[in-house]
Amino acid sequence: MRAHPWIIRRLSARYRRLDEGIRMKWLWAIALTAGLACQTAGAAAFYENKTLAHPLIEGLQESSATLAFIKEAGGVKGYYCICNMPNAEPRLLDDFGQATIESVFLMSLDSEDPTRFVLFRQNEQYRIYAYKYNDNDHLYSRVTRLQPALDRITAGQKHLDALTIKKALSQNTPLNYRFYYEESGVPEFDQLDFSQGTLVSYYGQYYDPLSNPTPDDEPYFYKKTYQEKDGRFLTVTFWRWLDGTLVEGNRTLYNYQVRRIAWETAPLKFTGSEDGQSVSYDSGSISAKGAYKQGVRIGPWSISKDEKYSASGHFAEGKREGQWSIYQDGQTLDGEYHNDLREGRWQLSNYDEMEWVATGFQTYVHGQLNGPSELTIAGNTERGNYVDDKRQGPWETKAGNGDYTNDLQSGPWTLKTDNGHTQTVNFVAGKKEGELRDFDANGVLTYIEHYKAGVLSGSRESVLAAGTSR
Known part of the structure; x- marks a missing residue:
């Protein structure tokens, strides 16, 4: 498919x-070195014997994680671990470089879940990073779409704290920046x-x-x-x-x-x-x-x-005009619109090769089915003509062959049955009327029934091999 x-x-x-298209997929496979590997029996000890750049934070509200900012040779790195989970191991939150961590706080910017902020100083300048926690994959990711607003808050500031940042962010119109x-x-x-x-x-x-x-x-x-x-x-x-x-x-x-x-x-x-x-x-x-x-x-x-519907084509003065292609529930339809109405032959294709989807063509005039139609579904083909959206005249259908009048079966029909038999019967306004004869696969008459307005009238007459009925 x-x-x-x-x-x-x-x-x-x-x-x-x-997460703004940069989910930091490397978090899944990051090889934590320098003794950061977490032992199952003592997962919370990943920060032990490390020099911390900020007091340890345990039981983060949004994730219950432990968060540690560790001083390493290349600068400060933040690691988090949801250590009460099976096979827990620390993951990298971010690399803050040569920085001092000033504040770590939580603030809600939308009704979905809160945002974790880290305020730090780097090269004598303030910086703020924002993170969202995803409860499905248990990962934090940087909210990069919010970064321009955070950079405006820190620009030129000589002193900055969590309260000042929260006041500034509360002035923004609400939005889920994730x-x-x-x-x-x-x-x-x-x-x-x-x-x-x-x-x-x-x-x-x-x-x-x-x-x-x-x-x-x-x-x-x-x-x-x-x-x-x-x-x-x-x-x-x-x-x-x-x-x-x-x-x-x-x-x-x-x-x-x-x-x-x-x-x-x-x-x-x-x-x-x-x-x-x-x-x-x-x-x-x-x-x-x-x-x-x-x-x-x-x-x-x-x-x-x-995911189940798409369409592409041209508009003229607000109305569909010219060639259009439509995809719906595994089927593609290709044809033309004129003045926002389907015109001419439309081709139907089973794009996803689904058994129940029709292939073939239908003909339209001013948005209504008018003219020849031929559709195949699961190997069964139905063909005939429409007039003003209604079947008219001779049709070949899955049920059998005969005529339609105003979308209703009319006159003599030859019907197909599931056991390979055929039946001949007359229809009036879509209902069986009169004698129905059933023939086996060899053309031998097997029984006769009589109908009035689609309802069986009387008993079935079975036909014996010798040709007599009972």
């Missing part, structure tokens, strides 16, 4: 998403620092602006602008992941993430003023990419709702 290119790209992005976002190929989009920008407004569930939202207002979205060019604003729409909220003092936190990046002429309007490139996201993966002109889709677009 082959994976559709859209699925490959989306899954690849998903596996990179949670997320990795699939690159769009639009440099001005991919290089955005989401911690900057100018807040436009918060919005409710139904896209109504909220000037000073409270938790009761349910602020599901907010928008920020980042630059202006010729009357258009580079605008990012953030949306709230539908999970719980976190209340810390007077702060109410949600799990916001990027929903869309687009050029807009009137950012306060939730939608309708898009003008230029646009990229939409779903959990960090691109779900739509293309361009708008005065709020209307134009030119080439690619759209994906999940």
